[in-house]
Amino acid sequence: MQDDLMVIPEAVGQEGLLERIRRLVLGGEFPPGALLPEAYLAQEFDVSRTPVREALKQLQHEGLVEIRPKVGTFVREPTRREIIELFQLKESLEGLAASLLARRGEVPELTILRRNLEDSDEAVLAGDTEAYARLVHEFHWTIVRGSDNYKLFEHYERLMNQLAYQRLVLRTVEHPGRIAASTGEHHAVLEMIEHKDPFGAESAMRNHVYASSREALVTEPERKP
Template sequence: MLPEAYLAQEFDVSRTPVREALKQLQHEGLVEIRPKVGTFVREPTRREVIELFELKESLEGLAASLLARRGDAAELGVLRRNLEDSEEAVRSEDPEAYARLVHEFHWIMVRGADNRKLVEHYERLMNQLAYHRLVIRTVGQPGRILDSIREHRAVLEMIEHKDPFGAESVMRNHVYASAREALLAEPASEQGWRDQYYVRPS
């Protein structure tokens, strides 16, 4: 629960700006305001997580395509260093560091697309998805870290080859694979519903 009075005292402001901020967070799907009860951090439903991943797949595919069209952008060097650091995190058996680097990889690519509206929508999406927490859960799946690195490397290769269509396709497949692993990491009793709802046609 997020009490208005406590937040106002904590930030040394009146309750009015706190109330407006909470309304904005509700609009963005991050909190739920229950009249005469209080304000609570909102957890997305299973269906919402799936729908958010579908949007993530589209936005990141577009980002990879746009970055590939830019040619020798400065972000390419940053992505290369990110992959090197990610491989070192795997060798050091540091899943926390790897999860942080995964998050950075995707954000570097999105910002490298050089499209402010894309960044704006992507930031809102990632806030709703609570992505870092999902990555932490996913990297615990056997073999997922190595698959993830290979997928990141394939995306970067397509971008370096200035192949926007290839970059988009590989990126979308990577996000799809990540989504499947994130969903499969949840309790087995819920997997049947997801398998029916989130299976890509062959």
């Protein structure tokens, strides 16, 4: 299995470009409101303007840039309201995922989740916030994957792309108390899932997402004038 080497013919040329431009925008090199000339990006990534244009359109859908027709493409930071809306969606979708996963039997994802929580506990004890952040990410994605609903997976993927700004730029400095609470909530979610309690799993998951979003939103400061 050499998945890494199995280069998808040219979707790589496309998605790779999209990823790179997204990282460039999120990297903060261009301040919000700055112009992103297509020609510059084309030269920078050694492609023509055509694929750059397509990638920018996608980034517009993700809310990262704003395309003013006949004027140009500008870096745009999602508004606080948009982030709130996205978190509400996240709560609903992940609640559904947990519910669906709880309805399933013993699936491989449960093993991953158990292992994930063990590692998370270790990371918390070790104070390794970076590893913990990665494990949190894996926890949520595993539940969505484990729901065995591919359409849900697709919409969730889209949602998380739109939340990429929040994840990567507004790096929420997790309060220690919040980390403890979060791990506790994770355990509660998994317990409900293992008890095959769809309603309880959904409720626990939504509580967890809501609490996390609250934390993320209070951490996000006011907009500078």
